[in-house]
Amino acid sequence: MSHRVCQIKALAGLSVLELYRRKDLIVVFVLCAVILLPLMVFTPFGVSGASRYVNEMALLLVWLFSLVIGLGVSARLFPPEFESRTIYPMLSKPVARGTVLAGKYAGALAASVSALAVFYAAYGLLAGVRQGVWFPAVLVQAFALHIGFLAVVTALGLLGSLVLTPSANLTMMGLTVTGMLFFGQRLSALASAQAWPGRTVLTLLDWFGPHVEFFDLRQRVVHEWPPIGWDVCLAVLAYAAGYAALCLMVAAFAFRKKRF
Amino acid sequence: MEVVKLEHVSKTFGTVKAVNGLTLTVRQGEIFGFLGTNGAGKTTTIKMLLGFFRPDAGQVSVLGQNPGDPAARRAIGFMPETAYYYPYLNVRELLAFYGGLCGMAKADIRRRSAELIARVGLEEAGGRLLRHYSKGMLQRAGIAQALLHDPDLLILDEPLTGLDPLARIRFRDLILDLRRQGKTIFFSSHDLSESELICDRVAILKQGSLVWCGTLGEVAGDGQQNLERIFLKMLGDAPARAVAGEPVGEERP
Numbered sequence: 001m002s003h004r005v006c007q008i009k010a011l012a013g014l015s016v017l018e019l020y021r022r023k024d025l026i027v028v029f030v031l032c033a034v035i036l037l038p039l040m041v042f043t044p045f046g047v048s049g050a051s052r053y054v055n056e057m058a059l060l061l062v063w064l065f066s067l068v069i070g071l072g073v074s075a076r077l078f079p080p081e082f083e084s085r086t087i088y089p090m091l092s093k094p095v096a097r098g099t100v101l102a103g104k105y106a107g108a109l110a111a112s113v114s115a116l117a118v119f120y121a122a123y124g125l126l127a128g129v130r131q132g133v134w135f136p137a138v139l140v141q142a143f144a145l146h147i148g149f150l151a152v153v154t155a156l157g158l159l160g161s162l163v164l165t166p167s168a169n170l171t172m173m174g175l176t177v178t179g180m181l182f183f184g185q186r187l188s189a190l191a192s193a194q195a196w197p198g199r200t201v202l203t204l205l206d207w208f209g210p211h212v213e214f215f216d217l218r219q220r221v222v223h224e225w226p227p228i229g230w231d232v233c234l235a236v237l238a239y240a241a242g243y244a245a246l247c248l249m250v251a252a253f254a255f256r257k258k259r260f
Numbered sequence: 261m262e263v264v265k266l267e268h269v270s271k272t273f274g275t276v277k278a279v280n281g282l283t284l285t286v287r288q289g290e291i292f293g294f295l296g297t298n299g300a301g302k303t304t305t306i307k308m309l310l311g312f313f314r315p316d317a318g319q320v321s322v323l324g325q326n327p328g329d330p331a332a333r334r335a336i337g338f339m340p341e342t343a344y345y346y347p348y349l350n351v352r353e354l355l356a357f358y359g360g361l362c363g364m365a366k367a368d369i370r371r372r373s374a375e376l377i378a379r380v381g382l383e384e385a386g387g388r389l390l391r392h393y394s395k396g397m398l399q400r401a402g403i404a405q406a407l408l409h410d411p412d413l414l415i416l417d418e419p420l421t422g423l424d425p426l427a428r429i430r431f432r433d434l435i436l437d438l439r440r441q442g443k444t445i446f447f448s449s450h451d452l453s454e455s456e457l458i459c460d461r462v463a464i465l466k467q468g469s470l471v472w473c474g475t476l477g478e479v480a481g482d483g484q485q486n487l488e489r490i491f492l493k494m495l496g497d498a499p500a501r502a503v504a505g506e507p508v509g510e511e512r513p
Binding site for chain 2: 006009022099
């Protein structure tokens with residue numbers, strides 16, 4: 001194993017261990033179980049078709065929890081290192097700042113994805129029990145794209161953790177991501193209906209904002225629509241990788257310039 | 261061989277000149293005491309030695325290399341002034357993490373960790389999370405992490421803070437033993453008596469400028485002077501000179 005990979009593994013392991021030792025994930029898992037399980041066994045008004053609404057609510061909660069975990073973990077990556085000064089012994093070791101960033105990002109992503117896998121496994125099992133269809137292709141795609149969503153969210157959170165205070169970071173990134181999730185698709189239409197300067201602002205947001213709505217396959221999963229083409233799925237994942245890489249490059253620049 | 265070399269180094273933060281034209285060298289195998297009052301520029305100098313930031317002017321080299329280069333830090337062990345480590349780890353996990361950052365093999369990390377944990381007297385607390393450690397115990401964990409990769413140069417920023425008398429004696433023995441092994445120790449401290457006991461040479465910093473640098477032999481040969489008196493004299497302000505037994509009204513060169 002190369003020296004750099006060894007360093008990234010050590011840094012990522014630390015982030016994952018922190019998340020589990022701080023018991024954040026346990027709280028989320030308990031919440032997930034408490035909310036998902038009753039929802040999944042419950043048939044509203046005795047109408048079997050209404051279970052789709054229940055599934056939709058369950059998936060919405062999975063998205064909400066994944067956003068909370070992804071942003072929560074990534075927003076806490078650097079501020080405690082600066083506050084408790086553990087950044088000094090860390091950077092005194094033969095490790096490049098870019099490697100520190102990559103390791104921290106890998107750890108946050110691994111921790112968030114491991115929690116997401118539990119959510120999707122629970123959802124897949126319970127939906128299978130109710131509908132008799134076990135882990136359909138569309139659910140696998142939804143999971144893959146959800147990982148792409150987390151890749152973007154954790155990269156944004158990490159970037160914010162270097163330039164903003166933790167609370168400002170959580171608020172700003174949380175609003176941006178949820179805003180884009182619900183209105184991202186309509187941004188270009190909204191922009192064209194506005195006069196200057198609103199049009200410019202919305203156009204810029206449309207061009208540079210994180211289009212997290214690309215990763216949302218909830219409707220397809222809930223209504224049991226056929227899966228999207230795998231080429232489209234890969235293109236969206238490539239968008240996630242590119243956007244995350246861009247955020248990490250800006251974060252690397254900010255980290256290099258950071259004085260502590 | 262010069263292990264640390266600073267040439268006309270200056271660093272300014274806003275309007276505050278933290279380090280002002282500092283020139284000094286530290287030779288291989290010596291314990292170099294770096295003394296000064298709070299805000300004298302000791303920690304800023306150490307941060308430049310570790311490559312955390314570049315000087316505004318002058319040159320810094322450590323073992324002939326630019327300390328900003330990660331490869332140059334392979335030979336440096338650093339213990340920070342305030343030793344707060346990850347509270348959710350135990351000392352073995354802490355050392356495993358730092359060993360991973362140094363690119364050490366797992367077997368080497370295990371062997372070296374066990375050796376150092378015993379050396380700093382933390383065997384019994386080895387499985388406890390660091391959040392339950394006292395300040396002195398954290399300092400000892402800090403010493404262990406600094407020595408983990410067997411560095412040639414050890415930079416210690418106020419290492420005696422929080423250590424009890426027994427731990428101080430252990431620490432002193434450890435430092436002297438490291439010197440016997442040919443290691444170089446750059447030792448920043450407020451503790452003049454301890455510095456006098458273990459340092460081969462000392463430098464005194466005042467408001468970012470070097471005001472005195474010499475061997476402890478020179479201190480001993482300076483009449484009735486000891487390091488404390490030299491230190492107080494070099495501070496140059498009236499209360500310090502009064503303590504040092506000098507006429508307060510006299511203008512100093």
